[in-house]
Amino acid sequence: MLDYIVVGLGLSGIALSNQLEGRKRSFVVFEDDSQTSTKVAGGIYNPVILKRFTLAWEADKQINYSIPFYQKLEEKLNEKLIRPFNIYRRFHSVEEQNNWFEAADNFRLSPFLNTQLIRQVNDSIPGDFSFGKVEKTGALDTELLVESYKKYLEKRQILKNKRFDYSKLKINKDSVSYDGLEARHIVFCEGYGVVNNPYFNYLPLRGNKGEYLVIKSEELQLKQAVKSSIFILPLGKDLYKVGATYNHQDKTQQPTLAAKEKLQADLDKVINCKYEIVDQVAGIRPATSDRRPLAGNHPEHQRLFICNGFGSRGVLIAPLISEKLLNFIEDEIPLPPEVDIRRFQKKFYKS
Ligand SMILES: Cc1cc2nc3c(=O)[nH]c(=O)nc-3n(C[C@H](O)[C@H](O)[C@H](O)COP(=O)(O)OP(=O)(O)OC[C@H]3O[C@@H](n4cnc5c(N)ncnc54)[C@H](O)[C@@H]3O)c2cc1C
Incomplete structure (x- = not known):
């Protein structure tokens, strides 16, 4: 029994996987190279909205958390990822x-x-x-981050370089099963690819x-x-x-x-x-429609989670939101209401 299955290895899946490793959880990651957002990003980290000179949402808190997070990743992957x-x-x-x-x-x-x-x-x-x-x-070198994190997971034999096929997912009472794997939780980090996910495509991404x-x-x-x-x-x-x-x-x-x-x-x-x-x-x-991330639990399936909706600010948002999501899953610490997908619960029941 694995602790987690992670779907997607962009900024969201990488941040989440790295948090899972820090917590010594067992997991595998599926990645099919269908989305390119993280790979092509400028990777800029900048807390200021340069049109109006205002602070981007919570960006001062995010920068204080994210930069040390990526610095530790630099050490772990032995790569220079950050260019101030x-x-x-x-x-x-x-x-x-x-x-x-x-x-x-x-x-x-x-x-x-x-x-x-x-x-x-x-x-x-x-x-x-x-x-x-x-x-x-x-800027964070997002292309190098993806490349080197993939290699890192490959070495540990926990990367599945293939499409996650939603039709094969079985949801049990206390776990999920997929293609011979069983895990206590599954977290979807598919970026825009979530539009193909029948469990979460009701969300306004x-x-x-x-x-x-x-x-x-x-x-x-x-x-x-x-x-x-x-x-x-x-x-x-x-x-x-x-x-x-x-x-x-x-x-x-x-x-x-x-x-x-x-x-x-x-x-x-x-x-x-x-x-x-x-x-x-x-x-x-x-x-997202309200410019806030999408994190949390599926309204009806307790083992299914999402970590998405980072818009144009994934570099700064991903590390902190992945941590908050795991605090929610493992320690029952409520997610901030503005990121919790419960704000779209009505949409789910209407869909
Ligand atoms: C041109 C451009 C410039 C940008 N510049 C910046 C910037 O300067 N600074 C900044 O902070 N942000 C920037 N961004 C935004 C940033 O790229 C995103 O916020 C962030 O990369 C989103 O990460 P993600 O992991 O949620 O999604 P993605 O990067 O889309 O990753 C999702 C991953 O899931 C995989 N996947 C999807 N479905 C499946 C499936 N069924 N099975 C297996 N794998 C699957 C995809 O292949 C993909 O690798 C930019 C974006 C673009 C397009």
């Missing part, structure tokens, strides 16, 4: 500059917003207004497709991230991620010409140096 850098927010008006100062007065935002404005951050990025510096930010261009430019020489109409995110070796787009309609995972043209047009308005496009990636963010 500042984010320079380009202002487009004096009003925006004033709003920045007002926001920096807020005690929860002040640790992140530097009040010394910077006139120019890079020769290839001209502009009429200054830049505000966001501190204590950076709306995919939001995002695309990035990867460009190469020897001239740009940018070491920090810049946020203007788009993000320019340095990857090293003269490579940069540029994006991302937001699209509620298209639910395919393939890169599109429309996104490429839009990103290229936006980029041309921000930088004035030569570059070439070397790649384009796309994925579907697991966004």
